[in-house]
Amino acid sequence: MNGPRMTGNGTNKDMLVATGDTVGGEGHRLRGGWGRGGWAATPRPVRWLVYLALIALAMLLPLQPIGSFMTPRSDWATVLFYPIGVYILLAIGLNVVVGQAGLLDLGYVAFFAIGGYMMAVLGTKVGWRFWEILAVGILASAVSGLILGAPTLRLRGDYLAIVTLGFGEIVRITAQNIDAIGGPRGIAGIPHPPSLSDFEIFGVKPFHYGVLDPRPYYYLLVVLIALTIIFCKRLENSRVGRAWAAIREDEDAAELMGVPTFRFKLAAFAIGASIGGATGVVWSAKVISIIPNNFPFILSATILAAVVLGGSGNIPGVMLGAFLVAWLPERFRVLQDYRVLAFGAVLVLMMALRPEGILPSRRRKAEFAEGAGGMGSLGAEVGSATSEASS
Amino acid sequence: MRRSIQGLAAAAVASTLLLAACGGNDNNGGGGGGGSAQPSTVKLGFMGDLTGENSGIVIPPFNGATMAVDEYNATNPTTKIQLIRYDSQAQPDQAASLAQQALKTDKIVGLIGPAFSGESQQVGPILEEGKIPSVSPSATNVTLGQKGWKYWHRILANDGVQGAGIAGYIVRALKAKKVFVVDDKQDYSKGLADVVDNTLKENGVTTQRDTVDQNGSDYSSTVNKIKAAAPDAIFYGGYYAQLGRLIKQLREGGVKARVLSGDGSLDTGLPKGAGGTNADGAVVGCPCNIDRTGVSSPASKKFADAYKTKFNTVPKIYSAEGYDAATAFIKAIEAGNTTPEKINQFLSTVDTPGVTKQIKFGPNGEPAGGEIYVYLFKGPDYTLLGNAKEAPAPPA
């Protein structure tokens, strides 16, 4: 049958690779996964110690000396929250959809918007508080992911991309046209999260959510990011993650092997959506005023760029991608104007030279090299100058 | 695998250091620079879109403010003022982060701006909690004055007054019975259009509404609606780029009714966008007083002449308002108030003549006075018709 060309010995080995990655841990010889041999070989407690150290490091980031180096002309702590932190969390969410399940979503900003408006509307008009809204927001975004996905996920990859783009714009324009949720004025006066305690350490009150200090919000975001990473990693190593890998590499084969592809694609969409929505809720609670134009298509494209450039499918990769995409234009004002120009050029170049991204997972690298990993290969039908006989 | 991680980390660190070394200090004079040399300098900030596509409306007030500060510093006072520019590019997030910077690192004692209403929504709470007074020369959104902010002020009339003023002109001078109101769905545009619509209705004028898209180019459906409605006048809430397009398509569609708009359209780009002489006869209102040759008062003439000498161009939109906003702070500092708290207290009682109006603020930060002026477009430029309450209908 026509399909992406598979190097090697046919289906068996690829399916094995699909499972091998997940068996991680004490020196299982199957390769797959980035740095798995060395990293996975370290005993669990050590790995957890490193994770905790990383989190502690993240907490320490908003220090003035670091700030004067990283963003000398704007407030480092604010920038750490947005765009850096928010982009990172959004990228992890989009990674589930694009990187894990291989579905191209060009309207991811819609879920960010839904979360943001949930916080705004429920906070100002209904009077709920942040933590309840967060729970509801996650649920509502997941549902919207299901609503968007149900009719569209049967479409081929490129059509899915356009439909999601259309959906993103529909959400934005609708928000602009409906006066009940503020119309073009948006919603202002969104309440901050209620302060958990006035406990103070090193001159900071990390649980006091006021206006002047962006750091408590940043800490909240770090916790959220950590939880999301744990969640996504667990998913990746579970049956769900394996199914996504199979779908990503060759959907038809997966279907034939008995994987209920539609259901898992829907799950990916819903999970990605809920992460986007959660981010929206937290961001909205900090900035306290939102307008429809906060959610343009270019933000979807930016997060996609972050995921793709960083290394889709690999969480450290997309985090790095998001960090670069968020921080570089802030740091180098010259880049600010040419930011999108640079994005575009880098996207084209990367796809030509290194489509797996800066920090890819080993498996994704292999997939891209084979021309698999999402929707088959370009011009598979028309072939290339050195076209081998297809299987 | 271990090696590649280490290699990558090393490369990352190295490149970051390299970038930082090259990136260097591309900022705009002043910056954090520590408490600075003499203890007798205070810092004022100016925030707005200084380099983006809207800079045409922000640079004139910045010039006005700069001129005021320079004039003051030239008198060799005991306390000098340093004006720091914060380029927010009209992005609320950027504005918010710059505001934090201004507050904590630069330690400004007052802010002139933000220039636009959108960024003011996010900067306002920060300045309020940080207790830093601000005077905006151009943010006209009505809700800004309704939030109960104690440290916020503006030196020009808001959109509520502007809309009512223009609507009043339509009723009184143009004697229109039927008006078609259009906006481009943006916050400022819709807000202004709503006020005009409501005021017109209150005065017994029949109105009809429609919208255009700020990014689209085809306004045929709106043109068709207007043509079918055959109004006496058309009011557009929004900016000159879209209005130019609309006027062009209206004239091409055979609609000859007079077009009016608000301060977002007061730009020589309007006749360009409309093409040819299509924009002739358009009347645009503004809470600003653009007096290029200084006819309205001696203070105005002095300002216009000085502005021309310093910047080699006539005063543009909001430049005099920027001057007045700076003057408010200057008077406060002159009187010996050098802390934000004292300056704010001074602002609540200030009562001194400015170029555009008497510099005096109401309890909610709105200016005590504030007239709406109307301008008439003819050819590539516009001229002052007069105060909206008194100006006559333009010659046919």
Place this chain on the structure above:
Amino acid sequence: MLHDFVDQFWPSTVDGISLGSIYALVALGYTMVYGVLRLINFAHSEVFMLGTVAVVYTVTEIGVSSPLSGISLIAMLVLLAVVGMVASAGTAVTLEYVAYRPLRKRGASRLAALISAIGASLFLQQLAALVIIPRLFHKPKEGGRLPVQSPNWVERKDVISIGDFVVRNDKLLIVVSAVLMMIALDQFVNRTKLGRGIRATAQDPETSVLMGVNIDRIVTATFLIGGAMAGVAAALYVMRFEETNFFVGFLLGIKAFTAAVLGGIGNLRGALVGGIVLGLIEMYGSALFGSEWQHVVAFSVLVLVLMFRPTGILGESLQQARV
């Protein structure tokens, strides 16, 4: 609402067909590339946009002493159409060479190709805003995002006027030009060798290769022709609106793609049908619901068509087992 719709039925119809004709011409580019490569050429919108920039520049440089009508208008339009075709086709072919061919040669995944397309689109948009428009029209860098107007070169007259049914000369020219180009393209695809090659490749690529078709040439030709069509659309667009800006491709591109899908992707006549139907739906929708819903109507059509009838009006089977 309903009253508006009935009231403005004829103007909406005329405007819808006229607008739809421009969509149709741009849709051709999408549909042809998709038919041959199964790739959505995201950057086709910028192919169109750069065509409009070239046309506006040409009109500005040539200058007109007074607005044209009649024969001189048509002559000018033909000249500008050629300019547009050259600019757009040139962009399209360069695009193929830089952004897609390397990927095709390596058998890269379609995901990578789509991302490359998005990157190319963003790049060209910004290039126009930051470099091309400021340089060509002598503006400062910040002014690159503002619209650029051409001098007023079209004298608009009503040519048909029967009660409410009024047709202006420029709108009529747009429809006539689009139909003419469509006929020309149809003839080309059905009668010439190259056209046969394109059809064969779209229908069954492997067999085409076996029959000796040079795929690289076919792909280049596809991009060239699609680009040329967009170039004609660019000239018509400038005739109608006498202005352009760096962002004009984004919205129009999505609409044109919607038109292609609506008519039946890969189907040339479908592009014309889809374009006109979409134009009409947009205009009627605006009259019915208010102009602010114009774009939502178009996007909704896209979503609904893809969900419920992905083969489009004239049909073209997507369900082929080609990945």
